[in-house]
Amino acid sequence: MNFDYSSAKEQLDKKVSELREKPFLPEELVNLISNVAAIQLEAQQHSAPTIPTDLAPEDANLQGRPLLARENFTYDYEQACKLVDELAELVGKEEGPIAEATTMITASIKSGELDLKQAFKAYLETDDDFFMGWAEKMPEAPRTLSFLVQSALTPSIKAVAAALEEKLPHQPADTSERADSAELDFELEQPAPRSHGHCPICGSVPFMHTLHHQQGFRYANCSFCHTEYRVRRMACAYCDNTNADSLKFFTVEEAPGYRVDVCDSCKTYMKTADFREVNKVSVPALNDLESLPLDFVAVEEGYNRGTLSVWGF
Known part of the structure; x- marks a missing residue:
């Protein structure tokens, strides 16, 4: 690339x-x-x-x-x-x-x-x-x-x-629930979501998630090599918990276009950038900085960040 x-x-x-x-x-x-x-x-x-x-x-x-x-x-x-x-x-x-x-x-x-x-x-x-x-x-x-x-x-x-x-293998997308032909064609053009939250290239955990496309496909941003890769919509990046009852999210007015996804199983949080309806530029390493108010709220609520920022702090 x-x-x-x-x-x-x-x-x-x-x-x-x-x-x-x-x-x-x-x-x-x-x-x-x-x-x-x-x-x-x-x-x-x-x-x-x-x-x-x-x-x-x-x-x-x-x-x-x-x-x-x-x-x-x-x-x-x-x-x-x-x-x-x-x-x-x-x-x-x-x-x-x-x-x-x-x-x-x-x-x-x-x-x-x-x-x-x-x-x-x-x-x-x-x-x-x-x-x-x-x-x-x-x-x-x-x-x-x-x-x-x-x-x-x-x-x-x-x-x-x-x-x-460029050497990553690609698994077939799951299109079993896609009824609309246009949506099916689009899904087939996208990389299938990885079944693990960690980076497929280096194995590190992500520091942020980003939602892309009208469908809101969820992508992870690696904390080490900065690779962006597609992951499952509902799964904790750290403990792989998929129980919807213990996976929640919240937002704050000071950070439009961002939310915090929290896992009550391992008590960690991950910030997500969703600019589909907000006119903002996405640079994940700086999105992390721009969404700082969410870190304060997440910590106050008793959750921990799973990794440092890509700046080493």
Whole structure:
């Protein structure tokens, strides 16, 4: 799948304009995230990781095994190192604890105390102990290192995922309940929903859902490789619960076009973007930020988010 930089940049710019209109989002946060996202898009054009070929068999993938486990993802090492420097310079211009933490990280890289290759490996392998050790050194901004590492690796990860997406096997759509011929034809053109909530490419859990098309087909947005894939309409992404009585959703006025889907079985929540009747631009990583009021309400109601944002916090 070819990466259309111009289209992606246009979408990003429009979405950032929407974010700037939200009174609950600090200008400094919007500026930081929009600048990082722009750097990532530019880098994705030139990212050149080796694409793995040792993938899970088609039948195993359809049964839930990812094509490539996240710890086996390749990346453009030279580019990632340059991005850490560029992102550190950007974040270092901020004020407060995050800038101080970034200064410490930069000094640790130069002194050799922090090995970036080890940090990249720790992120791919979800080695929380590695990042916890560094978090203890910067208690006022504990997730600064994970933010820099994750942001620097994202262009490579997305490039690998885009190449692997073309290798995903497709199972036949279930059209047994489709009576209308036009609806049936449209259904046949769409990928069938996956029977598991996790990403078919890397196996990670999604960070958001998005509804597409008039029918409201439900798609998940992967928290690691950013792949968007179709999932079942009624199922918890985390525990696979399909009991309609324990799957609910709610909305808030401050976040039009969004809702929170909650699971009373595992007490988790997932936000869903539904822009079918709202004139908004969809960029999942920024949709997550724009729908922040729903996170506060979901937590107040006793539910937990199943994963961090794609920004590492």
